[in-house]
Amino acid sequence: MTKDQIQARFLLNWPGFSLDIDLTLPGRGVSALFGQSGSGKTTLLRCMAGLERAGQGFLSFKDEIWQNGKTWLPPHRRPIGYVFQEASLFPHLSVLNNLQYGRKRIPEARQTDLDPIIDLFGIGHLLDRKPDRLSGGERQRVGIARALAVNPRLLLMDEPLSALDSARKQEILPYLEKLRDRLDIPIVYVSHSPDEVARLADYLVAMNNGKVVTHGPLKETLARIDLPIRLGEEAGVVLDAVVAERDPQWHLAKLDFPGGSLWTRDKGIALGRRVRVRVLARDISLACDNREHSSIQNVLPGEVEAITDDEHPGLALVSVKVGPSVLVARLTKRAAHRLEITPGQAVWLQIKSVALME
């Protein structure tokens, strides 16, 4: 047993669905369980929480065993925080009493001050309200704060944004990013949204039909086109970058990543800040020479690593090394044929747009 890992093995058979998992997750950072609905990601999360009990299973969290054979720790004895899809606040309790509910049930020695959590989620003005007087976004913020108030050693989140419309999602995402950066406990985050995964996750577990399709560190896994994660329009890589330069005349910012740099709209992020950049495969074109006369500002030299079929028979995915980083481009097979794309070939990447995620 490794000290800083989460090990999960579950075998569960329900009519029409089975879960068959053998997985080791890192004991730090955000691990995303990613897949379509029905892929078993929520069931896996519920097994980890003890809300579901797989007949055959093993679960260890760092140096503790939560399930092994007949040993099974019920959910209220596991040091977890759980965030449900709908906030699931207690309707008969005020926001403050919702926050206190779990907090007063943990040993006093582990109790922490509520104020930093209340501040982090900006819910100080809501404390006296009943949940039915909150907006959907406010309710979910309270739900996450309530899970953190028990000072958990593991935070489990079941699609906390999926019940919200896109405006509310944008309202909550920054809180989640703050949480990821400030919290030093592991988070297991269930999502079917590639965008959320790209913004939040450090480790990716792709699931399908109750099985793990592939798993690994997010950046490496997204850059590997040989893995059967099918993201369609959302295929693309995530890069770690630093804001290296801001051009006030054109309102652009330069982001340095290992192997090159990209210009993007200046969002007012301070120089030197570390950011995530998501580059979608559909936004990258390949060329054999560097044409100067183009509206595309981001042109990088690279070397073709591999080429593979995309989901549509007319499309191909090409992974290209730019220094130590790997980017993935999507082009038609006809274009790939005409450019005679082969591994090892030098190409120019023309990058139409990049998404900067703070």
Add this chain to the structure above:
Amino acid sequence: MILSTGDLQAVILTLELALVVTAVLFVAGTPIAWWLARTKSRWKGPIGAVVALPLVLPPSVLGFYLLLAMGPNGPVGRLTNALGIDPLPFTFEGLVLASVFYSLPFMVQPLQNAFEAIGDRPLEAAATLRASPLNAFFTVALPLALPGFLTAGVLTFAHTVGEFGVVLMIGGNIPGITRVASVQIYDHVEALEYGEAHSLAAVMLIFSFLVLLTVYAWRPGAKKA
């Protein structure tokens, strides 16, 4: 409207019986309702049907079987005999036991509905917030089911006040011990004392109406978040 001493005695006895039965059923009916609301057992159907039987059974049938059970050769009768207790038929305690069976569905069904309406989620949330199942029941399920408890309590009380057949079979007609208001009215009518029957019947009518008005018009905390 003035009630005679006998009438008053019958009314007080009726209220006493209804109060005791409601109290007993709050304790006995809640676990049954909780189990029926949450179980996935195949026994859910049969047990639910047994609980609902008094709704459709003629009270005299129920009373007959209970009388046999409490009689000297019945299982309850043998038990009371072994414990050195007087036989239950024709006693207030016997009446309580019979009424508990008779009013069981009026307690269990509203509670079961209330528990089912809460669903799994609030209890799962409580479990992830360190509440043991028992603790979650008292701090989450009970407060959320409060309107259901009110309905169940009022219906059980009112239904016990209104019973007649079971009382006659088990309790007979002993003043101050088993002669409840409904039996007293029957006696008045048998004796052609229509004036007395009127007074007592009017009291029962108004009382029952007020009780039901409470259930239907006043539902605190019924709104859902």
